[in-house]
Amino acid sequence: MTDRVSDISSPIGLIAGGGVLPFAVADSLVARGIKPVFFALKGVCDPEKVSQFQHHWIAVGQIGKVARLLRAENCRDLAFIGTLIRPALSEIRLDWGTVRVMGHVLAAFRGGDDHLLSGVGRILERDGFRMVGIKDIAPDLLMPAGCLTRKTPDQSATADIAKGLDVLRALSPFDIGQAVVVIDGHVVGVEGIEGTDALLARIAQLRAEGRIRAKTARGVLVKAPKNGQDLRYDLPTLGPRTIENAAAAGLAGMAVVAGNTLVAEPQALVGAADASSLFVVGLPA
Template sequence: MAGFERLGLIAGGGDLPVYVAEAAQGGDRLACVIALKGFADPTRYDSPIIRGIAQLGQVVKDLRLADCDAVCFAGIVTRPDFSALKPDLKGMAFLPQALAAATRGDDALLRAIVGFFEKEGFTVIGANDIADELLVPPGLIGAIEPSPGVRADAAKALHIAGVTGAEDIGQGAVVCDGLVLAVEAQEGTDQMLARVAGLPSELRGSAINRKGVLAKRPKPDQERRIDLPVIGVSTVEGAARAGLAGIVIPAGGAMVLGREAVARAADAAGLAVWAVDMDERADVADDRNPDRKH
């Protein structure tokens, strides 16, 4: 965790910010946790500061009062209804820039938020740089080896997720027997998997005959200090309910929350979960040039 002295964690929902807080506390650099109202569960942190998503002036004051020189964003924050926000003065000044960025997509909005905090003098640190143990090398997570057919679906799912990610749509896709069953958009991975679980049985696998793969990967050229893909036990459970046979992620390009727990859940459900070594930029170049020879 080089490059800063005192960290402010801006926490959204889910387990990721809890892992980040624990990792930063271990390095004795966590200065404060700002729990975003309506997203974060403040009971999971020690003395959090609770702020609204548009209270940017207050957030900046909180960070400076805690002598923070760096900030980390972690956790689930869905796109707000901008018309319902109650910004403070600094938030109101930033709102036109946020609205303009939002029309260009989620990644543009995230880059604008990162730029705002950098202009305020803070170093923006990725959650994966704080809790780097959440990144995994190539190989199995669990004991189940994917079959050749499952690996073929995984390759196509990674391809599809790369193509949709290049258009700033989402980070995930599900493919079964070569057929694209779903791509992730604003609903998130859990809801995408629930949609797959509701598809006709002839299109997808089942607990008895598992088929298909969920792939999660970063969007090409995405701002990796914020919104890196995450999988956890709930992802495995959702994939199991959808009848899938596996989950694939890029090594070093997605975070695994609780690797041992994920492995146990995958083994119990009969799913293969693994990380592959891949060059995402080259992969997307291939996606856009299907006649390119390897």
């Protein structure tokens, strides 16, 4: 957690993509007396849920419009939250604010997703805003250390976790993904652009095709942020759907880095894991 958590201003702007996480963050802010203002991405953010909050609709690439609206709403601090499929440059809705900084936009698109988000964040910071992360604004959503579930990892799973962390550290410089699946010491899947849920669906399919012959209730999903990653952007996230997909993939459980992983629905996640006899472990940072 940064030292800025006590210095968050109200209202705060939430540039919101898909999923439940933006609304979990908003609820956390409201509970602490901080007003969230949504800048919801068209076609991505849930229109029914966002209607419960002060909000504006924006398209990807409307940097000038976002800056104007942030100033109108008196938002100094802002955060990127939620899922977003990386757009092609041809899909960006250019406004004059974007054209003015087009060189910086092009530079942001040359890297991976983390590079893209941090690049756009730097553009907004040049306009006088301050990018903050969920670690700053909703620390109650961070994964705690230790095992959250009745089931705990056995010796085999512990070894798989260690190997998974080694793999993620080795892949970190290439900005490929934040998750890997290891079964009985074998790396059977690495997260790519498709995301964690699709990775787990691929493992389930490989089992169904007989390509993975290990018994079910074996293997671990390991998630961790990349080395040197700006932790204000794109932290690994867990939710009940992750549990359902891990169970369908025949895994024993999952391990993530405590304090650097988001859990949007912790009670539902633990309940789903216990019902499926999976373990969920928060690893020391």
